[in-house]
Amino acid sequence: MLLSKCKAPQDEITSTPDSSPLGTITEPSREIEILEETDVLVIGGGPSGVTAAISAGRAGARTTIVERYNHLGGLWTGGLVLPLLSTHALNRSGQQQKVIHGIPDEIAQRLKDMGMAIHEVNPTIDPEATKYVLEKMVQEAGINMLYHCWMSNIIVENETIKAVIIESKSGRKAIMPKVVVDCTGDGDVFHLAGESYEEMKYHIGLVSRLGNIDRIDKTKPGYEEIYVGDPTPLKSVNWFNMHGENDQDGTDLHNLSKLQQKYRIDIWENTEHIRSIPGHEEVFLLDTASQLGVRVSRILDGKYKLTLDDSMSYRAFDDVIGICGAWTSLLYNANRVSRDNRPLWQIPYRSLVPKKTRNLLVAGRCFSFDKPLVEDARIIGTAMITGHGAGTGAAVAARSNSSVQDADINQIQKILKDQKAYLG
Numbered sequence: 269m270l271l272s273k274c275k276a277p278q279d280e281i282t283s284t285p286d287s288s289p290l291g292t293i294t295e296p297s298r299e300i301e302i303l304e305e306t307d308v309l310v311i312g313g314g315p316s317g318v319t320a321a322i323s324a325g326r327a328g329a330r331t332t333i334v335e336r337y338n339h340l341g342g343l344w345t346g347g348l349v350l351p352l353l354s355t356h357a358l359n360r361s362g363q364q365q366k367v368i369h370g371i372p373d374e375i376a377q378r379l380k381d382m383g384m385a386i387h388e389v390n391p392t393i394d395p396e397a398t399k400y401v402l403e404k405m406v407q408e409a410g411i412n413m414l415y416h417c418w419m420s421n422i423i424v425e426n427e428t429i430k431a432v433i434i435e436s437k438s439g440r441k442a443i444m445p446k447v448v449v450d451c452t453g454d455g456d457v458f459h460l461a462g463e464s465y466e467e468m469k470y471h472i473g474l475v476s477r478l479g480n481i482d483r484i485d486k487t488k489p490g491y492e493e494i495y496v497g498d499p500t501p502l503k504s505v506n507w508f509n510m511h512g513e514n515d516q517d518g519t520d521l522h523n524l525s526k527l528q529q530k531y532r533i534d535i536w537e538n539t540e541h542i543r544s545i546p547g548h549e550e551v552f553l554l555d556t557a558s559q560l561g562v563r564v565s566r567i568l569d570g571k572y573k574l575t576l577d578d579s580m581s582y583r584a585f586d587d588v589i590g591i592c593g594a595w596t597s598l599l600y601n602a603n604r605v606s607r608d609n610r611p612l613w614q615i616p617y618r619s620l621v622p623k624k625t626r627n628l629l630v631a632g633r634c635f636s637f638d639k640p641l642v643e644d645a646r647i648i649g650t651a652m653i654t655g656h657g658a659g660t661g662a663a664v665a666a667r668s669n670s671s672v673q674d675a676d677i678n679q680i681q682k683i684l685k686d687q688k689a690y691l692g
């Protein structure tokens with residue numbers, strides 16, 4: 269296929285460019301070398317991308333991951349957000365039940381076996397051990413891994429993504445996929461594809477870790493009990509979450525740069541404050557996360573928007589691809605419902621499916637949900653469940669040469685069950 273015959277999305281989509289006082293410049297068109305063809309192309313190697321790729325690979329699809337950084341796990345590892353939340357919830361018989369099974373549970377189990385996960389419910393993991401486990405599992409599934417490259421554009425023809433453009437030290441290259449899974453967290457692919465979506469401004473933080481926690485001397489004169497983060501599998505190390513500022517735009521370059529600078533300074537100065545309190549002199553700043561903590565930004569307006577009502581009412585879907593748990597209390601119909609009283613909830617395949625593009629699925633914190641569901645929809649457990657469903661859906665669509673909208677849900681559910689997913 270000649271790339272020059274394909275239309276760039278900008279030709280098909282009427283969008284208003286960001287207004288700059290400096291105006292715009294036209295980039296000349298150019299021929300781009302085709303790097304590879306693949307069945308399933310996963311953009312982003314975070315919790316959703318890894319599970320999507322492993323499920324597609326195990327289902328027999330030739331699969332590639334494109335990841336901008338140098339490791340797998342996304343915010344879970346590079347963002348240092350260590351607890352895998354939403355593993356359990358209340359079932360219809362009123363009992364707490366484990367709901368995260370399949371590939372996500374296999375990842376958690378491998379970490380437990382290595383002594384690198386603590387807590388049975390919502391396990392907290394070690395980030396370097398997790399990068400290692402994910403690397404091994406991706407290799408075992410025969411996935412082709414492309415690190416250090418950004419997905420920067422797509423070429424769309426007849427509502428089908430013909431090519432995905434990546435940028436790296438090797439230059440600009442094209443990958444020709446049968447099906448693409450958008451696991452960028454920020455919906456970079458569906459944004460370029462011209463799908464409709466909502467934007468949500470929310471808290472952005474920067475997580476850090478403190479070392480020498482086991483050397484805090486509680487007998488020191490003047491010692492005070494202060495918050496020094498939460499435990500990790502390493503006894504000398506705590507992770508320090510940051511809620512961060514609210515109402516923040518997670519896709520604005522200037523905003524991200526401003527927050528990055530502010531948080532780096534805040535974290536260093538906060539650690540100095542901790543070290544100044546008697547008994548805490550040996551505590552030190554082990555690291556700050558290599559990626560800023562954007563909780564949510566673009567949210568797909570897909571075939572179906574999952575709602576808070578769905579999640580609070582045991583709603584069952586014919587096209588269920590996975591079940592999620594609850595990790596926090598929330599307000600529902602003016603009542604505060606505690607975590608322990610919250611029901612398990614189903615995710616339908618159609619909430620991973622965009623309205624137009626025939627070969628694109630979406631997983632992770634940008635799949636199609638209603639904003640009131642955000643606290644549960646943006647969590648690692650949910651990201652991995654949606655990844656498992658999307659990867660399987662992509663493999664089925666690629667194998668049968670069907671659109672993602674027409675992919676056979678019975679086949680998808682059969683493969684998911686074979687891969688030990690829990691569908692209720």
Ligand SMILES: Cc1cc2nc3c(=O)[nH]c(=O)nc-3n(C[C@H](O)[C@H](O)[C@H](O)COP(=O)(O)OP(=O)(O)OC[C@H]3O[C@@H](n4cnc5c(N)ncnc54)[C@H](O)[C@@H]3O)c2cc1C
Binds near residue numbers: 315316349351631
């Ligand atoms: C401060 C903070 C604390 C949190 N605490 C918790 C917690 O305790 N427990 C919990 O369960 N969840 C927590 N979360 C949420 C959790 O981080 C997310 O649910 C989860 O990481 C989402 O996974 P994802 O795969 O959708 O996206 P991400 O983890 O964001 O992964 C996306 C991946 O795609 C890559 N990528 C993005 N764009 C491109 C591109 N254009 N080209 C190539 N690669 C690209 C990124 O580098 C990244 O690896 C927290 C989030 C934040 C910000």
